[in-house]
Amino acid sequence: MRKILHADCDCFYAAVEMRDDPRLRDIPIAIGRSREHRGVIATCNYPARAYGIHSAMPTARALQLCPHLTLLPGDFDKYREVSRQIQAVFHELTPLVEPLSLDEAYLDVSEVTRFEGSATWMAEWLKRECLARTGITVSVGVAPAKFLAKVASDWDKPDGLTVIPPERVEAFVARLPVNKLHGVGPATGARLEALGIHDxxxxxxxxxxxxxxxxxxxxxxLYELARGVDERPVKVERERKSVSVETTFDRDLPDLAQAREALAPLHERLRARLQRQGSPAIAGIFVKVRFDDFSLTTLESRGQAAEPDNFERLLAQAWARAERPVRLLGVGVRLPPEAARQQLSLPL
Ligand SMILES: [Mg+2]
Structure with missing residues (x-):
């Protein structure tokens, strides 16, 4: 039987800002780009959540809900530094750490002998150490499988610790709403609801x-998850080569002008995703277009920044290859190899 921890910092970027400026603690704050830049919220604190604000919400909407929201641009060098300290705590427990983002990771502690092998004690230690070293609270879930550990870390946020021991898996999963299952998004959730399936x-x-x-x-x-079965291993090596977002449109976009208009929200989603990953250095950008005849073209440009103008130029070139209605549009960035990234971060 495996023992998996899922550790997730509570509103990470906002927590770092509140730690460093106590005046921000009890007022609604959010990290994100401005309304004028058509930005989205990356993270917000709990006072902001009380207004219904959440991550990935357009900043314009967040300001409608809470006009006195304090919007901060974010200091990603600082977040990366705190992330390194937290990841170091994880690695003191086990080398089997799979980071999902700056503030979130799976740990496989099945073979750990410290703490008499008790995953609950390990989780308590981990929470205490992270708080003592960084001032940031971490919610932890403990379970025999990844998706359960992730559900558990979210169960009692903030500063939560939820343990699902093997003998409780059966009863826990039975009551679990289907939209909590890994991979069930709004579309699948709606189809399950239509079949009368709620939990x-x-x-x-x-x-x-x-x-x-x-x-x-x-x-x-779905058959396996409904029975608490999730055999995915904790993957230590996770070198990402690109980050991208894409949309399939409800109706094909008839021409280049409309495809161009569809680029802005995609670009904003890409920017938000990159921010969640700590705004890594990038090696180039690409645009992906699937036309109404299902032909696919990808056009790449090395050494260009992820700016709207650059994506627009690439899109125009990609569209010219077929000049047909557009069914799907994607934008992304290539990441440099890990070795090059480390060199880039060396002090001069
Ligand atoms: Mg988090």
């Missing part, structure tokens, strides 16, 4: 064949 005990009543008919390959996965 995993409902889901268990559907035979495997039915699930596969309804959801294809993902039907298998």
């Amino acid at each position: 995993c005990s409902d889901l268990r009543r559907l035979p495997l064949e039915r699930l596969v008919n309804e959801f294809g390959k993902f039907g298998h996965r």
